[in-house]
Amino acid sequence: xxxxxxxxxxxxxxxxxxxxxxxxxxxxxxxxxxxxxxxxxxxxxxxxxxxxxxxxxxxxxxxxxxxxxxxxxxxxxxxxxxxxxxxxxxxxxxxxxxxxxxxxxxxxxxxxxxxxxxxxxxxxxxxxxxxxxxxxxxxxxxxxxxxxxxxxxxxxxxxxxxxxxxxxxxxxxxxxxxxxxxxxxxxxxxxxxxxxxxxxxxxxxxxxxxxxxxxxxxxxxxxxxxx
Amino acid sequence: xxxxxxxxxxxxxxxxxxxxxxxxxxxxxxxxxxxxxxxxxxxxxxxxxxxxxxxxxxxxxxxxxxxxxxxxxxxxxxxxxxxxxxxxxxxxxxxxxxxxxxxxxxxxxxxxxxxxxxxxxxxxxxxxxxxxxxxxxxxxxxxxxxxxxxxxxxxxxxxxxxxxxxxxxxxxxxxxxxxxxxxxxxxxxxxxxxxxxxxxxxxxxxxxxxxxxxxxxxxxxxxxxxx
DNA sequence: CCAAAAGTGTTATGACTACACCCATGA
DNA sequence: TCATGGGTGTAGTCATAACACTTTTGG
Numbered sequence: 001x002x003x004x005x006x007x008x009x010x011x012x013x014x015x016x017x018x019x020x021x022x023x024x025x026x027x028x029x030x031x032x033x034x035x036x037x038x039x040x041x042x043x044x045x046x047x048x049x050x051x052x053x054x055x056x057x058x059x060x061x062x063x064x065x066x067x068x069x070x071x072x073x074x075x076x077x078x079x080x081x082x083x084x085x086x087x088x089x090x091x092x093x094x095x096x097x098x099x100x101x102x103x104x105x106x107x108x109x110x111x112x113x114x115x116x117x118x119x120x121x122x123x124x125x126x127x128x129x130x131x132x133x134x135x136x137x138x139x140x141x142x143x144x145x146x147x148x149x150x151x152x153x154x155x156x157x158x159x160x161x162x163x164x165x166x167x168x169x170x171x172x173x174x175x176x177x178x179x180x181x182x183x184x185x186x187x188x189x190x191x192x193x194x195x196x197x198x199x200x201x202x203x204x205x206x207x208x209x210x211x212x213x214x215x216x217x218x219x220x221x222x223x224x225x226x227x
Numbered sequence: 228x229x230x231x232x233x234x235x236x237x238x239x240x241x242x243x244x245x246x247x248x249x250x251x252x253x254x255x256x257x258x259x260x261x262x263x264x265x266x267x268x269x270x271x272x273x274x275x276x277x278x279x280x281x282x283x284x285x286x287x288x289x290x291x292x293x294x295x296x297x298x299x300x301x302x303x304x305x306x307x308x309x310x311x312x313x314x315x316x317x318x319x320x321x322x323x324x325x326x327x328x329x330x331x332x333x334x335x336x337x338x339x340x341x342x343x344x345x346x347x348x349x350x351x352x353x354x355x356x357x358x359x360x361x362x363x364x365x366x367x368x369x370x371x372x373x374x375x376x377x378x379x380x381x382x383x384x385x386x387x388x389x390x391x392x393x394x395x396x397x398x399x400x401x402x403x404x405x406x407x408x409x410x411x412x413x414x415x416x417x418x419x420x421x422x423x424x425x426x427x428x429x430x431x432x433x434x435x436x437x438x439x440x441x442x443x444x445x446x447x448x449x450x451x452x453x454x
Numbered sequence: 455c456c457a458a459a460a461g462t463g464t465t466a467t468g469a470c471t472a473c474a475c476c477c478a479t480g481a
Numbered sequence: 482t483c484a485t486g487g488g489t490g491t492a493g494t495c496a497t498a499a500c501a502c503t504t505t506t507g508g
Contacts, residue, residue, distance in 0.1 A: 010237040011280045013323050053238045053321040057312035083310045083325045085240075085284035094280040096240050096325075098310045167460075184462065185498065208458040209505035394487070411489065412471070435485040436478035 011094045015060045016048035016135070018081065018142035019069050019102040021109065021122065022159055022172045028106075028122040029139060030069045034132040039091045044123070045132035046139065048097065057098045065102060070120045071113050077158035078102035081142055089134040099138050101145060103158040150176050151227045154195050157216040165203055165211035166190070173227060181227060189226060238321045242287045243275035243362070245308065245369035246296050246329040248336065248349065249386055249399045255333075255349040256366060257296045261359040266318045271350070272359035273366065275324065284325045292329060297347045298340050304385035305329035309368055316361040326365050328372060330385040377403050380450050381422050384443040392430055392438035393417070416453060 019030035034045040047068035051060040057080070065073035081099040089095065106114070116122060123129075125143060130136065149155040150173055159172050170186050190196045197217050202210040246257035261272040274295035278287040284307070292300035308326040316322065333341070343349060350356075352370060357363065376382040377400055386399050397413050417423045424444050429437040 011240045011278060013238045013240055051238060051312065051323070054314060056314055057310060057323070080309060082307060083284060085278065085325065087281060087283055096278070096284070098312065098323075165460085182498070182500085183460090184500085187461085188463095189497090204506090206459080207507040209460045209507095211460055392487085409472070410487090411473085414488085415490095416470090431479090433486080434480040436487045438487055 011096050013051045013057075014048050014095050014097045015051050015057050015064055016046045016084075016097045016099045016138055017061055017064055017069060017078065017102050018046055018099060018139060019065065019071065019076065019104065020125065020142075020146060020159075021104050021106045022175050023106040023122075025171060025175045027125040027143075027175055029125040029128065029142075030071070031121055031123045031128065031131075032068060033119045036092075036132075040132040043132045044129060046099075046135045047120075051098070057100075061100050061102070069102075071104060071109070075108045076102050076104045077155075081138075081145055084134055084138060086134055097133075097138075099142070101142050101149075103155070105159050105161050107161045147177055149221075152223060152225055154216065154218075154220075154222045154224075154226060156226075157195075157219070157221070163199055163201065163213040163215050166196070166214055167211060169196075169214075177227070186227065193224060193226065195222065195226065238323050240278045240284075241275050241322050241324045242278050242284050242291055243273045243311075243324045243326045243365055244288055244291055244296060244305065244329050245273055245326060245366060246292065246298065246303065246331065247352065247369075247373060247386075248331050248333045249402050250333040250349075252398060252402045254352040254370075254402055256352040256355065256369075257298070258348055258350045258355065258358075259295060260346045263319075263359075267359040270359045271356060273326075273362045274347075278325070284327075288327050288329070296329075298331060298336070302335045303329050303331045304382075308365075308372055311361055311365060313361055324360075324365075326369070328369050328376075330382070332386050332388050334388045374404055376448075377453075379452055380448050381443065381445075381453060382448050383453075384422075384446070384448070390426055390428065390440040390442050393423070393441055394438060396423075396441075420451060420453065422449065422453065 017030075021028050030047060031044040032047045033042060034040045035042050047064060049060070049064050049068050051057055055063070061078055062073040065071050065076050065078070078100045081101045083096065083098045085096045087094060089097070125139065128136075128139065131139065156169060156173055160169055166187050167183075170181055170183060173186075174181050194217055196214045199213040199215055201213045203213060204210045248255050257274060258271040259274045260269060261267045262269050274291060276287070276291050276295055278284055282290070288305055289300040292298050292303050292305070305327045308328045310323065310325045312323045314321060316324070352366065355363075355366060358366065383396060383400055387396055393414050394410070397408055397410060400413075401408050421444055423441045426440040426442055428440045430440060431437045
């Protein structure tokens, strides 16, 4: 890794994971401290790491979600985003990175996973500091793709737990799209498309009318315009 | 490259180019003879090759379109498709491949480029023989993506030359989608979206009413449902 | 009874679909 | 004058967007 571009023989393949969650009407992204002087002294970045020759990119992503993002990967949904191959994206040498978008419901995170530490934390995705490598553009591409997917697929299902209220789901979509959605139209659409179905339970113990719980009818992500 | 998976240290990064064109109501894909015994004796595959450490994936694609597909890359549109990282996709060792979709209008091809040779030819994309590596699935993903893009973007602009008749454009879309499109609705939509505009010239010398020529209003690909 | 969020229906507008005939040209 | 593909309009249906009030609960 000390080689310069001119004498290295191979490119190195890495995977980067843009892991999102939504809480309090804010889209959060998982950051970790990169801290590699001289280029990135104490600079944060998206969790990532090399893909070993014996694992697929997907296997690497699962491993990295756990090893580098500190999150139980079995609860995380992920999909390939884009492969970044800028020659100088890593000043130490040539590293091509296959970036993934990953999603987890805030409610599915353990107490530890929710709690920020010095080296690993949740940052508001629109208030990130300057990130290491080309991670600013990776993040920006990821947010664009997430917005597209929220409108055109049922990917929002990966940001809620098994049962949820429609208001909660709506707030998540509004947060990601940064715009208000009409409550009645939102419900009508999801119900008429039969992507969610009403459950028998309500969310009680709130100091207002209890909301009915819903669940997605399928764990598969469907392509259709949902919003 | 003789190493087995167990003792290689690095993954190798390649780019594969799924280059499409449309002629005679048929979608064609550019194939080349791989011919690497013992695994692929005389087997065809999608043109591709290694990404050098000093070039981006996009630079590699431009080079490979010329070197491996035998087509003048300056006339080709391309965009990233997906990165394939199956551990055994190349039996000789670990090769991760960044696949690209590429498009060129048949009319933009030179005589040589249109003419098939023993090692490089245009094959009907739905009648390909068994391909080398995982290229069958690369091709299948590429066709799916192309169909999506034809419906949702102005990518069809990259399959026609500067001026074209609307019937010609319609046939191209019909070919890719494998379904008939209503002529009047197709025209209305493209004109009302202002993605194409009428030119002053007609296509004369045909033994029927001459068709007006149109051109796309922008060379940028726009996201919107066009069909 | 008050505060807070849940839940629900209608109407107007615009988009999409389906559909058939006349036109301009070359042979 | 015939064959060939070019070119055009309308009406019905469906999806979308805009909009406000009543309900249920806890405190």
